[in-house]
Amino acid sequence: xxxxxxxxxxxxxxxxxxxxxxxxxxxxxxxxxxxxxxxxxxxxxxxxxxxxxxxxxxxxxxxxxxxxxxxxxxxxxxxxxxxxxxxxxxxxxxxxxxxxxxxxxxxxxxxxxxxxxxxxxxxxxxxxxxxxxxxxxxxxxxxxxxxxxxxxxxxxxxxxxxxxxxxxxxxxxxxxxxxxxxxxx
Amino acid sequence: xxxxxxxxxxxxxxxxxxxxxxxxxxxxxxxxxxxxxxxxxxxxxxxxxxxxxxxxxxxxxxxxxxxxxxxxxxxxxxxxxxxxxxxxxxxxxxxxxxxxxxxxxxxxxxxxxxxxxxxxxxxxxxxxxxxxxxxxxxxxxxxxxxxxxxxxxxxxxxxxxxxxxxxxxxxxxxxxxxxxxxxxx
Amino acid sequence: xxxxxxxxxxxxxxxxxxxxxxxxxxxxxxxxxxxxxxxxxxxxxxxxxxxxxxxxxxxxxxxxxxxxxxxxxxxxxxxxxxxxxxxxxxxxxxxxxxxxxxxxxxxxxxxxxxxxxxxxxxxxxxxxxxxxxxxxxxxxxxxxxxxxxxxxxxxxxxxxxxxxxxxxxxxxxxxxxxxxxxxxx
Amino acid sequence: xxxxxxxxxxxxxxxxxxxxxxxxxxxxxxxxxxxxxxxxxxxxxxxxxxxxxxxxxxxxxxxxxxxxxxxxxxxxxxxxxxxxxxxxxxxxxxxxxxxxxxxxxxxxxxxxxxxxxxxxxxxxxxxxxxxxxxxxxxxxxxxxxxxxxxxxxxxxxxxxxxxxxxxxxxxxxxxxxxxxxxxxx
DNA sequence: GATGAATGAGTCTTCATTCAT
DNA sequence: AATGAATGAAGACTCATTCAT
Numbered sequence: 001x002x003x004x005x006x007x008x009x010x011x012x013x014x015x016x017x018x019x020x021x022x023x024x025x026x027x028x029x030x031x032x033x034x035x036x037x038x039x040x041x042x043x044x045x046x047x048x049x050x051x052x053x054x055x056x057x058x059x060x061x062x063x064x065x066x067x068x069x070x071x072x073x074x075x076x077x078x079x080x081x082x083x084x085x086x087x088x089x090x091x092x093x094x095x096x097x098x099x100x101x102x103x104x105x106x107x108x109x110x111x112x113x114x115x116x117x118x119x120x121x122x123x124x125x126x127x128x129x130x131x132x133x134x135x136x137x138x139x140x141x142x143x144x145x146x147x148x149x150x151x152x153x154x155x156x157x158x159x160x161x162x163x164x165x166x167x168x169x170x171x172x173x174x175x176x177x178x179x180x181x182x183x184x185x
Numbered sequence: 186x187x188x189x190x191x192x193x194x195x196x197x198x199x200x201x202x203x204x205x206x207x208x209x210x211x212x213x214x215x216x217x218x219x220x221x222x223x224x225x226x227x228x229x230x231x232x233x234x235x236x237x238x239x240x241x242x243x244x245x246x247x248x249x250x251x252x253x254x255x256x257x258x259x260x261x262x263x264x265x266x267x268x269x270x271x272x273x274x275x276x277x278x279x280x281x282x283x284x285x286x287x288x289x290x291x292x293x294x295x296x297x298x299x300x301x302x303x304x305x306x307x308x309x310x311x312x313x314x315x316x317x318x319x320x321x322x323x324x325x326x327x328x329x330x331x332x333x334x335x336x337x338x339x340x341x342x343x344x345x346x347x348x349x350x351x352x353x354x355x356x357x358x359x360x361x362x363x364x365x366x367x368x369x370x
Numbered sequence: 371x372x373x374x375x376x377x378x379x380x381x382x383x384x385x386x387x388x389x390x391x392x393x394x395x396x397x398x399x400x401x402x403x404x405x406x407x408x409x410x411x412x413x414x415x416x417x418x419x420x421x422x423x424x425x426x427x428x429x430x431x432x433x434x435x436x437x438x439x440x441x442x443x444x445x446x447x448x449x450x451x452x453x454x455x456x457x458x459x460x461x462x463x464x465x466x467x468x469x470x471x472x473x474x475x476x477x478x479x480x481x482x483x484x485x486x487x488x489x490x491x492x493x494x495x496x497x498x499x500x501x502x503x504x505x506x507x508x509x510x511x512x513x514x515x516x517x518x519x520x521x522x523x524x525x526x527x528x529x530x531x532x533x534x535x536x537x538x539x540x541x542x543x544x545x546x547x548x549x550x551x552x553x554x555x
Numbered sequence: 556x557x558x559x560x561x562x563x564x565x566x567x568x569x570x571x572x573x574x575x576x577x578x579x580x581x582x583x584x585x586x587x588x589x590x591x592x593x594x595x596x597x598x599x600x601x602x603x604x605x606x607x608x609x610x611x612x613x614x615x616x617x618x619x620x621x622x623x624x625x626x627x628x629x630x631x632x633x634x635x636x637x638x639x640x641x642x643x644x645x646x647x648x649x650x651x652x653x654x655x656x657x658x659x660x661x662x663x664x665x666x667x668x669x670x671x672x673x674x675x676x677x678x679x680x681x682x683x684x685x686x687x688x689x690x691x692x693x694x695x696x697x698x699x700x701x702x703x704x705x706x707x708x709x710x711x712x713x714x715x716x717x718x719x720x721x722x723x724x725x726x727x728x729x730x731x732x733x734x735x736x737x738x739x740x
Numbered sequence: 741g742a743t744g745a746a747t748g749a750g751t752c753t754t755c756a757t758t759c760a761t
Numbered sequence: 762a763a764t765g766a767a768t769g770a771a772g773a774c775t776c777a778t779t780c781a782t
Contacts, residue, residue: 006762022292024209027755039756041763049756104291107207126343136346136354137361140333143343144358147336148329158311158328161321169321173329176322177362191745212772223747225775230745234773376741392662394579397776409777411742419777474661477577496713506716506724507731513713514703514728518695521702528681528698531691539691543699546692547732561766583752593768595754600766604752 007045009035011059014052019101023053023108050112057114060095064121067091071128078182081129081142082175088125089149089171100153134181141181145174192230194220196244199237204286208238208293235297242299245280249306252276256313263367266314266327267360273310274334274356285338319366326366330359377415379405381429384422389471393423393478420482427484430465434491437461441498448552451499451512452545458495459519459541470523504551511551515544562600564590566614569607574656578608578663605667612669615650619676622646626683633737636684636697637730643680644704644726655708689736696736700729 013034017026028049032039046052067087074080092099102109102118109115129142148155148170156166198219202211213234217224231237252272259265277284287294287303294300314327333340333355341351383404387396398419402409416422437457444450462469472479472488479485499512518525518540526536568589572581583604587594601607622642629635647654657664657673664670684697703710703725711721 004762020292021296022209022290024207025293025296028757029755037762038764040758040765043757044762101292105207105293106289107204107286108210108290111206111210123343130344136344136350137357139344139346140340140351140354140358143340144329144333147333147340148325151332151336155325155328155332158308159315159321159324161324165321166325169325172322173325176365180361189744213774214772224773225748226746228774390662391666392579392660394577395663395666398778399776407741408743410744410779413778414741471662475577475663476659477574477656478580478660481576481580493713500714506714506720507727509714509716510703510710510721510724510728513710514699517703517706517710518699521706525695525698525702528678529685529691529694531694535691536695539695542692543695546735550731559765582750584750592766594752595769596767598753599768 006035006037006041010042010045010052011056015056015097015101018053018056019097019104022105023101023112053112054114056098057118060098061121063091063094064088064125068121068124068128071125076128076131078179081178081182084125084129085145085149085171085174085178088146089152089167089174092149092152093167096153099150103150103153129178131182138181141177145177145181148174148177191220191222191226195227195230195237196241200241200282200286203238203241204282204289207290208286208297238297239299241283242303245283246303246306248276248279249273249310253306253309253313256310261313261316263364266363266367269310269314270330270334270359270363271356273331274337274352274359277334277337278352281338284335288335288338314363316367323366326362330362330366333359333362376405376407376411380412380415380422381426385426385467385471388423388426389467389474392475393471393482423482424484426468427488430468431491433461433464434458434495438491438494438498441495446498446501448549451548451552454495454499455515455519455541455544455548458516459522459537459544462519462522463537466523469520473520473523499548501552508551511547515547515551518544518547561590561592561596565597565600565607566611570611570652570656573608573611574652574659577660578656578667608667609669611653611656612673615653616676618646618649619643619680623676623679623683626680631683631686633734636733636737639680639684640700640704640729640733641726643701644707644722644729647704647707648722651708654705658705658708684733686737693736696732700732700736703729703732 010031014026014031017030017034020026028039028042032042035041042052046055067084070087071080071084074083109118126143126146129146130139131142132139134142152167152170155170156163159166195216199211199216202215202219205211213224213227217227220226227237231240252269255272256265256269259268294303311328311331314331315324316327317324319327337352337355340355341348344351380401384396384401387400387404390396398409398412402412405411412422416425437454440457441450441454444453479488496513496516499516500509501512502509504512522537522540525540526533529536565586569581569586572585572589575581583594583597587597590596597607601610622639625642626635626639629638664673681698681701684701685694686697687694689697707722707725710725711718714721
């Protein structure tokens with residue numbers, strides 16, 4: 001049945017379990033059992049448990065890196081920032097379980113080797129949408145816009161309604177927040 | 186030698202470590218060593234590791250319960266909702282490490298016995314600030330206002346400036362978001 | 371409420387729990403909780419956990435010692451042996467939980483300091499009812515008579531009927547076994 | 556180095572220690588040390604400590620199950636009952652340490668998951684050798700016959716003589732007891 | 741006559757990891 | 762590409778025991 005896809009299947013199952021129960025509470029035994037292979041098999045594909053997380057992060061986190069690279073070459077206009085929001089929104093949608101995992105396991109992620117990278121990326125992104133000369137409130141608005149997207153899952157489970165519709169509303173609110181932070185422009 | 190404050194000291198150290206490294210990565214040995222007592226001493230004061238978290242939650246989480254109780258008796262006006270934001274903002278400020286722990290260890294908290302309670306409280310609060318007849322975007326605004334406060338720590342570490350000033354700005358943005366969701370009123 | 375009788379109450383509860391769950395599985399915490407005192411209180415009355423068993427054994431096991439002392443001065447006739455059975459039967463009835471405990475926890479008792487004494491006593495008793503010149507089968511009969519009494523509880527729970535009636539029947543069978551071992555007399 | 560016999564070796568050592576010192580007083584550390592493996596190795600072969608006992612019980616207790624199955628299809632004549640005694644005698648001889656363990660650790664066994672099964676089997680067997688219409692004394696005789704075998708070890712250590720000869724005598728006494736319970740037939 | 745607080749040694753158990761096959 | 766067998770380190774937890782008050 002399965003041929004070269006075992007590595008992929010490990011990633012899938014691992015991400016699912018990590019997101020559901022957290023990294024530390026998910027044991028390699030559990031992952032192996034779900035896949036009906038032995039723990040040792042996991043070690044054929046990944047050097048360590050942490051390696052699995054790293055692989056998830058670099059496979060699924062790439063779009064965010066690309067977004068940052070793109071943004072760094074744009075002028076820091078309101079329109080650019082709105083586009084950042086739109087792209088970030090899309091990136092999140094494409095790797096929801098990974099971002100859920102990261103959002104809900106920050107304490108863990110911080111202690112992992114990817115922690116640093118992760119934090120840097122978020123800081124970079126936050127820096128890009130802020131205007132250093134704006135008022136404190138406006139700077140908070142910009143970061144909050146970003147964060148609203150990032151916490152979309154959370155926000156959305158607290159509101160009733162169609163999934164798609166909520167997702168659009170979240171983006172709308174974020175963009176609006178961003179615009180209000182630039183009322184002068 | 187030691188007075189009746191050991192229980193309190195355990196809670197303090199535990200909360201600090203839980204918030205810093207997460208619940209699972211913090212061992213009772215670590216807590217005991219910091220306090221210079223034996224692991225068994227912890228068990229004199231708390232039945233299980235989970236019990237420590239539960240005690241933190243019920244000691245420090247009380248203000249939020251009181252807030253909910255109060256809010257349930259108010260009319261659902263804009264002013265009430267703004268007051269909810271102010272009070273929630275104050276409650277968070279009073280137990281920042283606990284909320285940081287909960288925010289950053291959601292996957293863990295979910296698997297703990299307090300998880301249910303915690304989720305209920307957040308859902309109740311989210312329900313109270315929303316107007317069921319409002320547009321989807323406005324409902325998202327309300328929840329996002331709450332969440333902005335809740336994630337204050339996160340937001341604030343991404344913005345430079347004086348701690349106090351940022352804290353006020355966060356509340357201001359939240360209140361403003363809430364107001365915008367009630368433009369008709 | 372309780373005055374000088376705490377020691378007695380400890381013994382009662384301890385014996386009950388030891389008989390039900392065994393010596394090692396019964397913790398001092400359990401005993402203390404049942405009595406609604408602290409573990410430390412137990413240590414006021416008994417030096418160690420083993421001391422509790424020892425006290426039970428010397429308080430309740432005395433009748434058997436007396437029986438042995440008495441028997442040692444009698445001629446080894448069939449009638450003496452039947453009287454031993456009757457007296458042993460009575461001694462068992464008077465301290466059923468203790469004998470149940472000893473019977474069902476032999477491995478434990480063996481490792482306790484009383485173990486030696488206990489075994490000696492049983493061996494002495496077994497020696498007294500046997501006739502060294504009898505056939506092997508008859509010697510087994512004598513020991514089996516003793517043992518049938520000793521295992522009365524066990525035997526009796528495998529047979530339906532009135533408690534008292536069964537108890538008498540057990541003694542009858544034991545006496546009959548003993549008589550058959552002495553057919554010549 | 557080691558072949559597939561580790562599981563078996565664990566069972567052997569465990570049974571020996573359980574029989575000698577009891578289940579609770581035998582630690583996995585002790586078992587592991589005797590085998591010169593780590594405790595974790597035990598867990599590769601058995602899920603829990605209790606699992607070791609369960610495995611012993613189902614490996615070595617099978618003959619008794621077979622005996623019961625066989626007996627259920629026989630007419631309840633005296634001859635059948637004597638054959639039950641003979642077969643039970645043989646079954647016990649084949650797994651003496653296990654039965655010694657069970658006999659001497661009844662309180663423990665009762666609290667283990669196998670306890671129920673064990674008790675059921677003994678009750679079934681006791682039910683099969685009794686004649687419900689017989690006198691109470693005769694019913695006790697039947698059960699006592701069974702029990703005499705079961706306690707053979709105990710009986711035999713209280714009697715001097717050759718092991719084999721005693722074993723035969725025990726069976727003889729048991730058969731005789733059974734016969735006496737059926738004098739009319 | 742008893743408690744509150746604590747300890748040290750030990751329990752069972754789980755985990756990530758290794759390696760010969 | 763994967764397994765069977767095992768390890769070392771660590772985990773949470775329990776226990777009998779002590780002692781100042």
